[in-house]
Amino acid sequence: MNLMIRSLMGKVYFIIIGFFFLVPHFMAGQDQKLADSLLSLYKNGTYLGDELALLKRIADVETNPEKQLEISELLIDKASKDSLIDFLHQGYLQKGNALQYLGNNFLALESYFLSLKYAQRLGDESSIGGLMVSIAGSYTAIDNFNNAQTYYSKGIQLLRKVNDSIKIATALLNAGDDYFNSGKLDSAIIYTAESALIFEKINYPIGQAYSLGNAGMIYAEQERDKLAEVNINKAIAILEELEDYYPITVYLTYMSDIYLRKNDFPTALNYAKRSLELATHYGLKEQISDANLKLSELYEQSGELATSYKYYKDHIVYRDSVKNIETVEKMADQRTNYEVSQKQTEVDLLEQRRKNQRIVTIAIASALFIIGLLAVGLYRRNKFIRKTKQIIVEERDRSDNLLLNILPEETALELKQKGKVKAKKYDAVTILFTDFKGFTSYSEKLSPEALVETIGFYFSKFDAIIEKHGLEKIKTIGDAYMCAGGLHDNEKDHASRMVLAALEIAAFVEETKNDKAASELTFDIRMGINTGPVVAGVVGTHKFAYDIWGDAVNVASRMESNSEPGKINISENTFELIKDSFDCVFRGEIEAKNRGSLKMYFVEGIKNSIPV
Secondary structure: OEEEEEEEOOEEEEEEEOOOOOOOOOOOOHHHHHHHHHHHHHHHOOOOOOHHHHHHHHHHHOOOHHHHHHHHHHHHHHHHHOOOHHHHHHHHHHHHHHHHHOOOHHHHHHHHHHHHHHHHHHOOHHHHHHHHHHHHHHHHHOOOHHHHHHHHHHHHHHHHHHOOHHHHHHHHHHHHHHHHHOOOHHHHHHHHHHHHHHHHHOOOHHHHHHHHHHHHHHHHHOOOHHHHHHHHHHHHHHHHHHOOOHHHHHHHHHHHHHHHHOOOHHHHHHHHHHHHHHHHHOOOHHHHHHHHHHHHHHHHHOOOHHHHHHHHHHHHHHOOOOOOHHHHHHHHHHHHHHHHHHHHHHHHHHHHHHHHHHHHHHOHHHHHHHHHHHHHHHHHHHHHHHHHHHHHHHHHHHHHHHHHHHOOHHHHHHHHHHOOOOOEEEEEEEEEEEEEEOHHHHHOOOOHHHHHHHHHHHHHHHHHHHHHOOOEEEEEEOOEEEEEEOOOOOOOOHHHHHHHHHHHHHHHHHHHHHOHHHHHHOOEEEEEEEEEEEEEEEEOOOOOEEEEEOHHHHHHHHHHHOOOOOOEEEEHHHHHHHOOOEEEEEEEEEEEOOOEEEEEEEEEEEOOOOOO
């Protein structure tokens, strides 16, 4: 729902964020053509003027987040050599924007804070205020609303001081979104209304569209449907003219809710289908997930359960993570309700016994009659209590199993006992990254269903291999797969087990390529492995995610990116641990930032003296 601003080289761009994950929307068309043209000049060396200024301009207009990340890191690297503060500020800003789009809000925050440091050294209050708003937006995306509101307040105060109307209005709109996400609808409408007035005053169509749409969503949450529909329709009309489709997909799901409350099921269904069509056409994965969920709910209400299940499966597939902590919370709430019900039954029983004692003192005959009634009641209550206890145990087991699917057993136990998880440092952990060659271009030719089936085919087998060797899957990002060894066991051979797993994965991928039945599912795979110290823990307060951080993770990623199809590229650290068991070939060195030269080795196979 949120509108975020980034201003560079005198030009303004907008980023939209959804309700749960920061999903930037980069303007396409002319900007991408300009980016491609400037990048061609840079690569050919046919440009005039300052190299850093050209890189800054390319990062500013690039609409592909992966390319923007690459260019911004190149800008940072070159600016660092001469300590050029202005270019470092801009480089880290664009790196943060790219990371936001890619969904890595924690690394985006790190980049924004570095950009903020350089902006403060420059004394640029307008940039400082804008960065405060970007930082606040990242905190909103990870559901840290307290920090988000603190930085929105600081950012808005600075932007009012420099009197930049567009940035002030955008910051107000973002703050309104943060209040919306935290359930403070009255505050949300106040901030959104003020932003609307500013955008209208300066005749800024895109800002007016977002203000109208956001206000409509707030009104929809308040069930003020007439106001919601008017505002959303106005927003959609402006956005269609501007060809800005991501927010339209969000607004259409709210229109679906409005018409469902009117009991106009066909219109509600039509809005949800339009949302899915737009999201699919423009590759907006988060909104594909949301639209599928909305369609699943609509078909469920209409009694078409098979169709509802189909859309729900697609919703699950497109979620950024299957770690649905909300389900755990609902189960926990259900368990609590049962426990309260049981306790109330015991209280009622005690009160009834007291009444019986008073009745006995009045008349024995009446007491006997009441005791007979009580005996029947006790039998029924005891039966109810036994049934309730059974349900509680079943729900607890379901909650525990779901939590174990999300977090390692040791971490899940700590979370249940203490309500939080303390980060831990491990001195030696082996990390594996895999990536499919050419997957992006291949995926553009596939339908969403075929794409998901393809990824699931490979990753299901990877999961089985990793579990077989006693390793820990960490996460998947697109077609990249990450796992680690040595986190939750006392065995010291995690490096060898990881290499064995990598060899098995490579063999599986090669077998698939040679399998005619699976010819449409084949890829080449690159793999990289490194061993070193990491910090592991759970991030977030509402949607938990187990992750690891540290330079060792970055080096493992570098090993993968510098590998070759079908090869397992390992670092010197891992080589020293497994060289007695595996045949390895030295294949050169790469330069790594802040690390100097890194030696790399290809694993050729298991030595003959070692049993497979």
